[in-house]
Amino acid sequence: MDGAVKPEGSAYYPMLPSLMRKAYTADKRLGFxxxxxxxxxxWRGELRSKLAELTGLDRMKACALDPQHMEGPVQLDGYRREKLRIQTExxxxxxxxxLVPDGLKSGEKRPVVIAAHGHAGGGKESVxxxxxxxxxxxAVDKYSYDYGVQLVRQGYVVLCPDARGFGxxxxxxxxGDSDKQVMSSSCNHLNHAAISMGYALIGFLIWDLQRLIDFxxxxxxxxxxxIGCSxxxxxxxxxxxxxxxxxxxxxxxxSGYLSGYKDVLLLETHCGCNYVPRLWEYADYGDIAALIAPRPLLVESGDDDPNSGPRRVDNxxxxxxxxxxxxxxxxxxDRLALAVHEGGHRWYGERVASFLKEAL
Structure with a gap:
C-alpha cells in the first residue's frame, strides 16, 4: 500500500488509500x-458461474456465424495469409x-493457435x-509483436482476430489512419458503457474468441x-x-499479464478493459488461472515489467x-511453467515453441 499513502504535509485528500484498505481486507469468497x-x-463450477455472471457472458446470445472471405490468399515467406470475418452477435x-503454414499435405490438419493482441499494436495487424x-x-520492433508470424513458422495454423474496440x-x-488513431482503442468507453448495462468488456472479448473456436x-x-491460445x-x-x-x-x-490485481489495477493506471465490477470480492488472477488446470499453462514475464506492479515478478x-x-x-x-526473462514489457517467446510442441 506504500504507493497509496498520503505524503507528509500534502494538501491533497485522495480516496485511493481507502480503496486499498477495502481491497486488502476483503475476503475472496471464491478464492482457491x-x-x-x-x-x-x-469450486471450478461455482467460480466459472460467478465469472460468467460478473462479465455478462451468461446473457450472451449466439447467432449465425455467416463467415465471409475478405482478402487473400497472399503467399508470404513460409505461409499464406487470408482475411475473413464472422458474426459473433x-x-x-x-x-x-x-495464417496457414506451407507444406501441408492433402487432407492434413494442423494444430491451431489463437493469437490475441493487446494494446499499442494496431490490433491484429502487428500480431x-x-x-x-x-x-x-x-510496435513489432519494440514488443516483438508479430508472434502470430512466429507461431505459423513453427507449423501451426494461427488465427489473429481484432478485439472489440481495436483495429x-x-x-x-x-x-482514422494517423499514428495516434491506428494505435488507439475504444475500450475505455466501451467498458464504461458495458458496465452500466451489467456487462464487462472482457466478457464480450471472450465471447468473440469462443465464437472463433466454434468456427x-x-x-x-x-x-x-x-487448440492453443496465446x-x-x-x-x-x-x-x-x-x-x-x-x-x-x-x-x-x-505473456506480460498474469499478476495480482491489487498491485496492478489499483496502484497502477491500466486500460478499462481490465476492470470487472466486484471481481476482487471473489477471486484474483491466480485463482482464475487455476481454472485452467490440468491443461498446460506457460506464463512469461520480464523481470522489470512495470505492468506487473511495483513488486514486479514477485507479484x-x-x-x-x-x-x-x-x-x-x-x-x-510440470504442466505449469513460469519463464522469467531479463527485460521489460514485451513478448519473449523463447520457451513457447517447445511448450506448444509438447502440449499440442
Whole structure:
C-alpha cells in the first residue's frame, strides 16, 4: 500500500488509500481452497458461474456465424495469409487473419493457435505481421509483436482476430489512419458503457474468441481438437480468461499479464478493459488461472515489467503459487511453467515453441 499513502504535509485528500484498505481486507469468497479433486471440480463450477455472471457472458446470445472471405490468399515467406470475418452477435462482426503454414499435405490438419493482441499494436495487424503502417512496424520492433508470424513458422495454423474496440473494430471517434488513431482503442468507453448495462468488456472479448473456436471446424486444414491460445499484455488477458472458461483450449501462453490485481489495477493506471465490477470480492488472477488446470499453462514475464506492479515478478510468482495448488491436486505440476526473462514489457517467446510442441 506504500504507493497509496498520503505524503507528509500534502494538501491533497485522495480516496485511493481507502480503496486499498477495502481491497486488502476483503475476503475472496471464491478464492482457491480445494483440498481434493471433487472439491476442486465443485469450486471450478461455482467460480466459472460467478465469472460468467460478473462479465455478462451468461446473457450472451449466439447467432449465425455467416463467415465471409475478405482478402487473400497472399503467399508470404513460409505461409499464406487470408482475411475473413464472422458474426459473433447479431450485427457484430469480427475480422481476423488466418495464417496457414506451407507444406501441408492433402487432407492434413494442423494444430491451431489463437493469437490475441493487446494494446499499442494496431490490433491484429502487428500480431499477423501486417506492418504497412510505420506505427505498427515500430510496435513489432519494440514488443516483438508479430508472434502470430512466429507461431505459423513453427507449423501451426494461427488465427489473429481484432478485439472489440481495436483495429478495424474501433468506434467512430477513434477511427482514422494517423499514428495516434491506428494505435488507439475504444475500450475505455466501451467498458464504461458495458458496465452500466451489467456487462464487462472482457466478457464480450471472450465471447468473440469462443465464437472463433466454434468456427474452426469449417477450416479443412485446422485440427479443432488441438487448440492453443496465446497473447501478450491485453492479449495475455484474453488468453487467460478464455482458457479459464473454455475447456476446448488445450494449451495457453500468457505473456506480460498474469499478476495480482491489487498491485496492478489499483496502484497502477491500466486500460478499462481490465476492470470487472466486484471481481476482487471473489477471486484474483491466480485463482482464475487455476481454472485452467490440468491443461498446460506457460506464463512469461520480464523481470522489470512495470505492468506487473511495483513488486514486479514477485507479484507474478505470488499468483502462480495459488495456481500451482490446483496443478498439485492433479499431480501435474510440470504442466505449469513460469519463464522469467531479463527485460521489460514485451513478448519473449523463447520457451513457447517447445511448450506448444509438447502440449499440442
Amino acid at each position: 481452497q480445494a483440498d481434493s479433486l471433487p472439491g476442486l471440480e465443485a 447479431q450485427d457484430v462482426w469480427m475480422p481476423f487473419y488466418v 499477423a505481421g501486417v506492418v504497412s503502417h510505420p506505427a505498427i512496424h515500430a 478495424e473494430r474501433r468506434e467512430y471517434w477513434k477511427q 474452426l471446424p469449417s477450416l479443412s486444414y485446422a485440427d479443432a481438437d488441438r 497473447g501478450f499484455s491485453g492479449g495475455g488477458m484474453q488468453a487467460l480468461w478464455l482458457a479459464a472458461l473454455d475447456d476446448r483450449v488445450r494449451a495457453t501462453v500468457v 507474478v510468482r505470488e499468483q502462480l503459487d495459488i495456481t500451482g495448488k490446483a496443478y498439485a491436486l492433479f499431480g501435474c505440476e
